[in-house]
Amino acid sequence: MFTDVCALATWPPRAHTLKLAYLRGFSVDDVQSWIQSVWENEIVHCIYKGWYDAIPRLQADGNVIVLLSGTPRPLAQPLMDLFHIEHAVCAEPEIIDHQYTGRLLKPHPIGPRKVTYASEWLQAHGYDWDHTVAMGDHWGDRFLLSRAHPVVIQPGRRMSRYAGQRHWPIVDDANDGRQIIEGFERSTECKL
Secondary structure, eight states: OOOHHHHHHSSSOOGGGTTTGGGTTOBHHHHHHHHHHHHHHTGGGGSOTHHHHHHHHHHHTTOOOEEEEEEEHHHHHHHHHHHTOOEEEEEOEEEETTEEEEEESSOOSOTHHHHHHHHHHHHHHTOOGGGOEEEEOSGGGHHHHHHSEEEEESOOHHHHHHHHHTTOOEESOTTOHHHHHHHHHHHTTSOO
16 A cells, blocks of 8 residues: 555656546545446446346356456446446555545556456466456457457457457457357357
8 A cells, every 4th residue: 555655755656646636635425426426327328238138147157257447446336236246456546534545556457467466366266367258348458368268349440450360259249248148158269
């Protein structure tokens, strides 16, 4: 955890210590109220419809779903609640005296760090990469996708080309839960 003394002793400051500067000084309750409003009015309407079918099916089949995202945990929590996802590796905001400091406890889980944080989570929970399927859509997800059994969800052109060269399963329509499940099933056939 970064304290004020540690942050002052490091110059220039590490980028992750400033990532949530816009929250500095706001109470946890105020931020939670804003998140709830944005969630209800905006975010929930943007979730791909296919996840409503795919996630419960994957969970019913005994799969453990872990949300791995650079999104701050307070913003990820409503999604976790919606889909009954118990585990997440997210950006963790620092909170002192029930107020956000504007800093993160450690760097965002993005790009290559997703592999590091996923490895730590897998080891801590008794899992291994051989039985791990990763789903991603961004160019930065290629590191994680390369380490696990990959599924690429509605990729952009660059990621689509990259995934195609590696013969990774690609889900073109994330509003179709069947495609997500088929991508998951095909991913376990991919040789790492």
